[in-house]
Structures are given as C-alpha cells and as structure tokens.
Amino acid sequence: MLQAENITYAIGSKTLLQDVSTTFEPGKLTLILGPNGAGKSTLVKVLCKQLKPAHGEVLLEGKNLKAYSDLELGQRRAVLSQNVDLAFPLNVWEVVMMGRYPHFSIKPSAKDEQACQEAMHYFDVWELAERNYLTLSGGEKQRVQFARVMTQIWYPVSGQNRYLIMDEPLSFLDVHYQFQFMHQVQDLLRQQPDLVVVGVVHDLNLAAKFADKIILIHGGKVLAQGSKWDVLSAANVETAYRLRPVVMADQAKDSLYLFFE
Numbered sequence: 001m002l003q004a005e006n007i008t009y010a011i012g013s014k015t016l017l018q019d020v021s022t023t024f025e026p027g028k029l030t031l032i033l034g035p036n037g038a039g040k041s042t043l044v045k046v047l048c049k050q051l052k053p054a055h056g057e058v059l060l061e062g063k064n065l066k067a068y069s070d071l072e073l074g075q076r077r078a079v080l081s082q083n084v085d086l087a088f089p090l091n092v093w094e095v096v097m098m099g100r101y102p103h104f105s106i107k108p109s110a111k112d113e114q115a116c117q118e119a120m121h122y123f124d125v126w127e128l129a130e131r132n133y134l135t136l137s138g139g140e141k142q143r144v145q146f147a148r149v150m151t152q153i154w155y156p157v158s159g160q161n162r163y164l165i166m167d168e169p170l171s172f173l174d175v176h177y178q179f180q181f182m183h184q185v186q187d188l189l190r191q192q193p194d195l196v197v198v199g200v201v202h203d204l205n206l207a208a209k210f211a212d213k214i215i216l217i218h219g220g221k222v223l224a225q226g227s228k229w230d231v232l233s234a235a236n237v238e239t240a241y242r243l244r245p246v247v248m249a250d251q252a253k254d255s256l257y258l259f260f261e
C-alpha cells in the first residue's frame, strides 16, 4: 500500500499542499481529480519522491519512501509524467525498452524483451515497433508510454506490490482509446491484484465510471475522498470547479453522470 500522511508542501510562502492524507490500495484504481492549479501534479511528485514534503511522510509498504533507493523504487514502481517527450530519435521498441532499464545493466535479457513485446501487444503498439517515436501522433506516443511504464513493472514479484502512478494519462487520447485504456487498467487490476494504480484525470464522468476511489483536491487540500457517491456530489463539484453540475444518479445500477449547462 502507498500512504500519504499529513503531507504539506510549500514553495516560499506559497502552500501547494496542505495536510493531505490518503491511501492507495492494491487491486484498486484511485483517481485524483481537481481544478487547474489545485495541487494534483504536486501530490503525484511527492508520492513519487520527486518532491520532498515540508511536513508529513509518504509510506510505501509501511516504510518511508526515503528508505528506498531510486533503483529499488524503479523495480517496483513506474511513473508516467505529464507531457513525456524525447529530445533524440529512438524507435518505439527502444522507448519501451527504457522501461526495463532498472532491471538490467548492460544487455536486456530474454525476459526483458518478452516484457516489452507483451506490453506492446497489450497496448496495441506492436505494429509501431520500428517507427521513429518522434514521428508518432500524440495518442500513439501516449500508448507507447503506457507500454513503457507497464513494461517496467510487467512481472509480479512475490510478496511485493507493484505501483503505477500516472499524471494525466488520458490527455492525448480520443474517446475510443480513453475507454480502452480505462478498461485495460481495470482488467490488469482484476488479473493482478498486487497492482496499485493511481492516476490524475480531468474527466469527472470517466472517474465516476472507472475509479474505485476518488480524491478531489482543491486549493492544495483534500476536499473529499472515497467512492464516487462520497465525492461527486453537486456541492463538492461546485466548490471545486465553480460550476454547478446536474447529477444523474442511479445507485441501484451504480451509475452516476454529471452534466454542465
């Protein structure tokens, strides 16, 4: 399990996160929502050890993140940042193989190659293997990045959980691939309950449909967290986004939709 305990993060006099506590559990998809500038990416960076909180701690399997080396983290936790881009031309196979870097020192093993192949098939980018990554469309690049991060944590490790943390994974995807990706994540979680998946998204309805847990951030604080029923009330959404939604809910069918007029 990944836990944030009373996280406060500030730059100068500006507090970006204040007293944020939450948990991310195995077998669950936790989605972080909130308006622009709320502190979502900052929280993700704190969870990934990219930023050091002023107060509070992040615990991975009960141990402070500081206790893990970058290599140890790289072997069990993959991070997909916002707007990943490369400055040099690599082909798609090479980009996906970057996911295996924490697992080999000089030459990839057959197992590393197998992970790349399987993840590329899973995310529908095998056909692009020889293409120059820089020539791909935004959506194609995003799917290659999914393959890269999943390749990194492709194989279960006995007695350990694996972590996938993604900042806005859906931004470049059309509606088909958005749904496909969310279904793929759900399938992975069903088949491999040692996976902990965390994502920042902007689409409230996708979060309502797919998330096991939602964390709504507003002004650096957790405004609400829990199931969609706990979080996506008209009042919470209006507080966060300054727009009052029409909520269409059918609890018997476990469906909740938000419209804005």
Ligand SMILES: Nc1ncnc2c1ncn2[C@@H]1O[C@H](COP(=O)(O)OP(=O)(O)OP(=O)(O)O)[C@@H](O)[C@H]1O
Binding pocket: 011, 014, 016, 034, 035, 036, 037, 038, 039, 040, 041, 042, 043
């Ligand atoms: N290095 C920095 N110096 C000053 N302010 C910063 C810095 N990094 C982030 N901020 C500010 O902190 C706030 C939270 O930023 P963050 O990127 O976490 O927001 P976000 O919720 O991910 O937003 P978005 O949905 O727009 O991506 C923003 O107001 C941002 O401008």
